[in-house]
Amino acid sequence: xxxxxxxxxxxxxxxxxxxxxxxxxxxxxxxxxxxxxxxxxxxxxxxxxxxxxxxxxxxxxxxxxxxxxxxxxxxxxxxxxxxxxxxxxxxxxxxxxxxxxxxxxxxxxxxxxxxxxxxxxxxxxxxxxxxxxxxxxxxxxxxxxxxxxxxxxxxxxxxxxxxxxxxxxxxxxxxxxxxxxxxxxxxxxxxxxxxxxxxxxxxxxxxxxxxxxxxxxxxxxxxxxxxxxxxxxxxxxxxxxxxxxxxxxxxxxxxxxxxxxxxxxxxxxxxxxxxx
Amino acid sequence: xxxxxxxxxxxxxxxxxxxxxxxxxxxxxxxxxxxxxxxxxxxxxxxxxxxxxxxxxxxxxxxxxxxxxxxxxxxxxxxxxxxxxxxxxxxxxxxxxxxxxxxxxxxxxxxxxxxxxxxxxxxxxxxxxxxxxxxxxxxxxxxxxxxxxxxxxxxxxxxxxxxxxxxxxxxxxxxxxxxxxxxxxxxxxxxxxxxxxxxxxxxxxxxxxxxxxxxxxxxxxxxxxxxxxxxxxxxxxxxxxxxxxxxxxxxxxxxxxxxxxxxxxxxxxxxxxxxxxxxxxxxxxxxxxxxxxx
Numbered sequence: 001x002x003x004x005x006x007x008x009x010x011x012x013x014x015x016x017x018x019x020x021x022x023x024x025x026x027x028x029x030x031x032x033x034x035x036x037x038x039x040x041x042x043x044x045x046x047x048x049x050x051x052x053x054x055x056x057x058x059x060x061x062x063x064x065x066x067x068x069x070x071x072x073x074x075x076x077x078x079x080x081x082x083x084x085x086x087x088x089x090x091x092x093x094x095x096x097x098x099x100x101x102x103x104x105x106x107x108x109x110x111x112x113x114x115x116x117x118x119x120x121x122x123x124x125x126x127x128x129x130x131x132x133x134x135x136x137x138x139x140x141x142x143x144x145x146x147x148x149x150x151x152x153x154x155x156x157x158x159x160x161x162x163x164x165x166x167x168x169x170x171x172x173x174x175x176x177x178x179x180x181x182x183x184x185x186x187x188x189x190x191x192x193x194x195x196x197x198x199x200x201x202x203x204x205x206x207x208x209x210x211x212x213x214x215x216x217x218x219x220x221x222x223x224x225x226x227x228x229x230x231x232x233x234x235x236x237x238x239x240x241x242x243x244x245x246x247x248x249x250x251x252x253x254x255x256x257x258x259x260x261x262x263x264x265x266x267x268x269x270x271x272x273x274x275x276x
Numbered sequence: 277x278x279x280x281x282x283x284x285x286x287x288x289x290x291x292x293x294x295x296x297x298x299x300x301x302x303x304x305x306x307x308x309x310x311x312x313x314x315x316x317x318x319x320x321x322x323x324x325x326x327x328x329x330x331x332x333x334x335x336x337x338x339x340x341x342x343x344x345x346x347x348x349x350x351x352x353x354x355x356x357x358x359x360x361x362x363x364x365x366x367x368x369x370x371x372x373x374x375x376x377x378x379x380x381x382x383x384x385x386x387x388x389x390x391x392x393x394x395x396x397x398x399x400x401x402x403x404x405x406x407x408x409x410x411x412x413x414x415x416x417x418x419x420x421x422x423x424x425x426x427x428x429x430x431x432x433x434x435x436x437x438x439x440x441x442x443x444x445x446x447x448x449x450x451x452x453x454x455x456x457x458x459x460x461x462x463x464x465x466x467x468x469x470x471x472x473x474x475x476x477x478x479x480x481x482x483x484x485x486x487x488x489x490x491x492x493x494x495x496x497x498x499x500x501x502x503x504x505x506x507x508x509x510x511x512x513x514x515x516x517x518x519x520x521x522x523x524x525x526x527x528x529x530x531x532x533x534x535x536x537x538x539x540x541x542x543x544x545x546x547x548x549x550x551x552x553x554x555x556x557x558x559x560x561x562x563x564x565x566x567x568x569x570x
Contacts, residue, residue: 012378018370019387022444025402026390028410044410086298093294097287105299112306114557116505118529118546122539123309123316147305150298179290208395210508211530226397230512233401240409243401250398258393262386269392270452273498 033245040241055245059232063246064220068228069253075138075213075224076206079145080199087150087198088191091157092183096169106158109151117148117212125215136222141213145206153198156271160194161187200268207254225250317544322537335544344520345545348528355439355524356503362443364495367450372480374451375458385455388448396445400512403441404428407513431521434514438522441513442506450495457491458484490564497560501553525549 032040033055034048059065094102124144129135164187172182210226217223223231229250233243258265317335321328339345374384391399408426415423427433461484469479485492507526510516516523516531523531529549533542 008376008378011373011376012380015373015378015384018373019384022388023390025399025406025444028406029402032405041409041413044413086301089294090298093290097290099287099291101291102295105295108307109302112302112310114554115306115310115550116526116546116553118505118507118526119313119550120306120309121530122533122543122546123312124305126316126321126539127309127312143301144305147301150302151306154298179286180293183294204393208393208397210395210397210511215534226395229401230397233512240405244405247398247401251394254393258386258390262389263382265393266385266389266452269389270449273453273494 029244029248032241033248035241037239037241040244055242056249058239058242059246059249062242063228063232063249064223065225065228065246065249067221068223068225071138071217071222072207072224072226072253075142075145076203078139078142079149079206080203082142083146083149083153083202084195084199086146087153088157088188088195089183090150091154091159092161092187094154094158095161096166106154109154113151113155120148121212121215124212129216135216136219137216138222141216141224142206144212144216145202145209148212149202149205153202156194156198157191160191164190196264197268197271200265201271204254204265204269225253313543313546316540317547319540321539331540335540336547338541339544339548342541344523345528348523348525349548351435351522352504352525355435355442355506356500358439359442359446359503360496360499362439363446363450363499364492366443366447367495368454368492370447370451371454371458372484375455385452388451390448391445392449396506396508397512399441399445400509403437404513407437428514429518431518434518434522438510438513438524441509442503445509446499446502450499453495453498454488454491457488461487493560493563497556497563501556501560504549504553504556525552 028044031047032044034050034052035043035055036052039049094106128140128144134140168186169182172186177185208226209224210230213224214227214230217227229246232246318330318332319328320331320334370384370388374381374388378384407428411423412426415421415425427437465483465487466479469483474482505526506524507530510522510524510527511530514522516527525545526549529542529545532538532545536542
């Protein structure tokens with residue numbers, strides 16, 4: 001047994017060592033946020049000589065950090081709320097009413113999940129930014145994010161509702177509940193676990209999205225975090241230390257959520273792999 | 277109103293209330309752009325000209341006779357092969373390590389997964405700084421020649437850098453899926469094998485791997501699809517450079533459309549990517565279904 005224990009501790013230390021190596025990029029990022037650009041170039045691996053917070057102030061100003069944070073939060077929250085509501089309702093409808101049209105639309109949803117975003121991006125820009133003139137609209141970015149996530153969300157909600165016994169709906173109907181009331185009063189509360197999963201998946205995708213958002217949001221005051229950091233880094237290409245601070249600042253909001261609910265977040269992000 | 281008509285009306289109302297919002301958004305965001313996109317591939321639209329002309333299959337011909345697109349496709353294949361192998365091997369090994377009953381498994385899981393909660397743009401820039409400044413500084417100080425110039429200024433090394441960073445990110449993601457597979461391997465099986473004197477390696481090869489064949493299929497196809505769609509990291513780590521040597525297919529499409537303003541050709545390239553990704557997804561469904569039947 002002792003041999004077993006020794007083997008376990010050895011495994012533990014090997015894995016720990018691998019994790020530390022794995023995290024090196026983040027350590028380098030953090031230690032260099034406190035240095036001057038000069039110090040960063042000369043000794044990138046050393047600990048900072050002093051704790052200098054100036055870089056953060058520069059980054060906040062140059063990136064328009066608070067505006068970008070607000071924009072990212074607005075788009076993410078709007079996309080998650082609307083997506084949850086419409087997808088959960090549709091998932092419920094498709095699970096309970098097996099009409100031909102529902103089956104057909106559900107299959108079409110599934111089929112549309114295989115296409116990569118690149119197939120839609122050019123026409124979406126042409127339609128929404130070009131013909132309809134919605135460039136620099138956070139609402140349009142949220143709207144497209146909702147649409148892109150609908151098939152997947154409906155798929156998950158539908159599967160979850162199918163696991164809820166239909167007798168529950170029957171009982172509610174006998175008690176005089178309409179279809180709508182049954183959904184909102186009986187079913188929706190039961191969907192909590194899957195709502196968390198889908199919310200995390202959609203929220204992480206929207207929060208971290210660069211490509212789609214960047215096609216629509218070009219004005220300083222509409223930029224989200226991912227776009228703001230990109231422009232900051234491309235426009236001020238000699239101030240490495242403030243850039244490191246900007247990168248760290250962009251990570252912090254997600255990291256706070258991750259520390260609070262890593263179990264749900266891992267589950268939610270990986271939910272994408274169940275499709276198909 | 278007859279009873280039947282009333283029921284019909286109620287069904288229509290239910291569909292309008294519960295199904296229509298999602299269907300409407302989906303049609304306007306996905307279906308209309310998709311069909312419109314197919315139409316675009318048959319035009320010479322460049323984003324500016326007011327008159328758009330039909331050019332037939334010219335865009336598709338241009339895509340397949342464009343040497344830079346073929347190169348970009350081949351680079352993507354090389355990138356995909358190495359990234360898929362590296363990230364799956366690493367993800368599987370990490371999953372083995374953290375399902376072995378060692379201490380602080382949750383911490384390890386969360387730690388290795390961290391790169392997946394951060395956007396590819398940010399990760400790419402962090403590594404960009406590491407390759408451009410940190411490693412070169414170290415290389416110069418230590419007198420290591422191949423580390424004293426930035427990998428990102430050297431075509432082959434820039435692609436290797438892209439493979440390393442993508443594998444670094446994706447291994448934690450695949451690890452979580454492998455963990456789910458490994459925890460489903462019946463404990464009695466591995467215990468029985470150990471009692472019979474099987475070594476740890478034999479247990480892995482003869483019991484664990486065959487038991488998680490389905491998980492392996494999911495992970496492999498998932499990682500193939502992700503590598504073919506890789507964009508963010510390509511943009512922030514190498515920006516396609518040096519000398520356009522690391523323009524992967526998704527990045528190439530973006531460049532054709534939004535830098536060269538050749539929307540018809542860009543959309544035709546996107547259709548090629550669509551076919552590739554669709555085939556990968558269908559193969560995944562086919563293989564995982566087959567695996568489930570066995």
